[in-house]
Amino acid sequence: MAIEIKDLSHIYSQGSPFESIALSQINAVIEKGSFIGLIGHTGSGKSTFIQHLNVLLKPTSGQIIIDGVDINDKSTNSKSVRQKVGLVFQYPEHQLFEESVEKDVAFGPENLKLDEKEIKARVKEAIITVGLDYESIRKKSPFELSGGQMRRVAIAGVLAMKPEILILDEPTAGLDPKGREDILNVIKELHDREHITVILVSHSMEDIAKHVEKIMVMCDGKIKIFDTPENVFSQVELLEKIGLAVPQVTYLMRKLNEMDPLVNPNVYTVQQAREEIIRMMRRRKDA
Numbered sequence: 001m002a003i004e005i006k007d008l009s010h011i012y013s014q015g016s017p018f019e020s021i022a023l024s025q026i027n028a029v030i031e032k033g034s035f036i037g038l039i040g041h042t043g044s045g046k047s048t049f050i051q052h053l054n055v056l057l058k059p060t061s062g063q064i065i066i067d068g069v070d071i072n073d074k075s076t077n078s079k080s081v082r083q084k085v086g087l088v089f090q091y092p093e094h095q096l097f098e099e100s101v102e103k104d105v106a107f108g109p110e111n112l113k114l115d116e117k118e119i120k121a122r123v124k125e126a127i128i129t130v131g132l133d134y135e136s137i138r139k140k141s142p143f144e145l146s147g148g149q150m151r152r153v154a155i156a157g158v159l160a161m162k163p164e165i166l167i168l169d170e171p172t173a174g175l176d177p178k179g180r181e182d183i184l185n186v187i188k189e190l191h192d193r194e195h196i197t198v199i200l201v202s203h204s205m206e207d208i209a210k211h212v213e214k215i216m217v218m219c220d221g222k223i224k225i226f227d228t229p230e231n232v233f234s235q236v237e238l239l240e241k242i243g244l245a246v247p248q249v250t251y252l253m254r255k256l257n258e259m260d261p262l263v264n265p266n267v268y269t270v271q272q273a274r275e276e277i278i279r280m281m282r283r284r285k286d287a
């Protein structure tokens with residue numbers, strides 16, 4: 001079963017002078033088990049959208065159907081939806097508060113009133129899944145860890161709830177390139193192993209291009225494109241119009257195609273090609 005989004009709109013402070021249309025008649029189907037990247041400039045509606053998926057926000061109009069169930073229907077239990085749809089907020093480490101890593105990760109499963117053995121097993125599994133050494137880290141205070149480790153602990157806390165749908169809002173924000181890559185690899189491996197649906201929100205095309213199966217591009221509260229990375233990146237003009245930079249590698253591929261003697265009779269030497277690419281990268285850096 002999929003996530004079906006039907007004519008979803010959200011207006012903040014409707015009817016007041018501060019009214020703001022954040023989502024405008026969105027329609028989409030996200031297949032079960034897919035890995036989606038959600039991208040858009042600041043204020044495009046990404047956070048508003050994902051908060052609807054685990055009923056933190058209710059639609060002004062429209063519906064969200066998950067596994068055939070309208071999640072906003074009066075008869076639907078919000079708690080059971082939140083169990084199914086795990087949401088990792090931006091900078092989730094700010095929400096760590098327990099005295100040890102294992103207590104923090106156990107917080108969600110304890111709220112589910114699971115038995116102690118099951119909680120312990122889930123905590124261990126989640127900590128290992130995010131790539132941390134369970135034995136050496138479990139008793140530590142989250143506050144003695146590095147930024148990247150704290151982020152992993154926070155993600156483990158959501159994984160310990162065993163969500164079927166995992167949504168991560170900018171999970172790589174503020175991390176160095178190595179930390180970003182590590183987190184993205186953890187998420188990718190989890191998706192490949194557990195076949196859960198993953199929605200990864202990011203500002204960075206580069207970050208998500210490598211891993212996701214489809215990219216949803218949002219602009220002004222609407223979905224502008226929802227397609228494979230190849231098809232999204234081929235729409236360079238549209239992406240630039242909405243203020244999104246495509247990955248450098250796409251520009252390079254484009255340039256190399258232009259340099260292909262079959263496409264362009266002004267054949268370049270390898271040296272000329274190198275120089276042209278360097279000039280292009282500099283121009284983009286200066287822009």
Ligand SMILES: Nc1ncnc2c1ncn2[C@@H]1O[C@H](COP(=O)(O)OP(=O)(O)OP(=O)(O)O)[C@@H](O)[C@H]1O
Nearest residue numbers: 012020021022040041042043044045046047048049
């Ligand atoms: N609590 C709120 N009250 C009023 N307007 C809001 C509220 N939250 C968001 N908005 C407005 O809704 C629109 C969409 O915001 P949203 O936070 O969903 O965008 P976003 O794409 O997640 O941005 P960012 O990348 O900066 O997190 C923006 O115009 C924003 O100003």
